[in-house]
Amino acid sequence: MGMSLRYALLGLLSERPAAGYDLLQRFKESLGNVWSATQSQIYTELTKLAEAGLIEVSDEGPRGRKEYTITAAGLADLRIWLTGTEPKRQARNETLLRVFFLNLTPPDHARAYLAGIAERSAAALVELDTLRESVDWDDSELSRYGRIAMAWGERFHEMNQQWALWAREQLPPED
């Protein structure tokens, strides 16, 4: 399903009112790990959401700043999406796609490629660690699910790293 950006924005606005610029920051610092979006996309989508009556401008500030608030209709939509519809499993993994065709390169290139994956996974784990420390883990419900989402990331990168190391062992031995 498309529509995900729409719900990502409604989700963030369900916590508290915010302007496009604020939402952009939140994508950069945390939500973007789960659903990335560009500045251009965010502003365009906010305009559409306002036209559809799912959010509304609740305040205006300096520099043309427009703070949006979610409406009752928006909240209703969000709740329906949340557990009322099946998440479509997306199968698009560029890294793995390359693995599929790695037989076109000499084994040492393949080994280097897999080592690269392991390294990037390790780096991602470090990044997540940093993020965990930077987040304000107050006791809200938000933090419960934020923690759960973050745990997924940790398990994912850990898995990825272990797999890449294992995969390297599966290649024909050096020299």
Add this chain to the structure above:
Amino acid sequence: MGMSLRYALLGLLSERPAAGYDLLQRFKESLGNVWSATQSQIYTELTKLAEAGLIEVSDEGPRGRKEYTITAAGLADLRIWLTGTEPKRQARNETLLRVFFLNLTPPDHARAYLAGIAERSAAALVELDTLRESVDWDDSELSRYGRIAMAWGERFHEMNQQWALWAREQLPPED
């Protein structure tokens, strides 16, 4: 990066010549687990690849069937993409996006949602098992990397399942 479909097709054609229809089958049965594509997309992209000189029509059969063969230019392009460029890590996971906002639903809805993830992961593991048995694991290089890619899928779904079960435990107790 976009372009991935392009390289998926070049990759398949690097193994042997094939028509759009054949490639479509291969997406359905195996490659689609890693990079999905629709019929419409495949035929359109094949036309573009032929125009760009990366593949060419090498044979024509009944019902307008056109068999394509990869050209030297196509193979060169594919090799460069394979290890010469960094795979961009994509962060778009609709399932996790919902988790982020699960605090909007009562805990038993959240529990059901997580249980659903665990179930679908288990089902995916069964599917992969079936696939493994259906694939002709001859001794080629292809099968080595096919096996490695499949192992990723197994580890991924296993991880996902374990995470979902753990996550359910993190919610406030029933009643």
Add this chain to the structure above:
DNA sequence: TCGTTCATGTAAGACGTTACATGATTGT
């Protein structure tokens, strides 16, 4: 003969990326 599979193509619209464009405000 009749249904299924084989086989290709295109059009409309949604979604996403990159780049351009503009300007007010704040802090040093």
Add this chain to the structure above:
DNA sequence: ACAATCATGTAACGTCTTACATGAACGA
């Protein structure tokens, strides 16, 4: 004064999905 940050908007282009459209060949 000047740089950095805050703040929004749009245009062009590429990719993806859904749906429509067509017809030949094969097997029962």
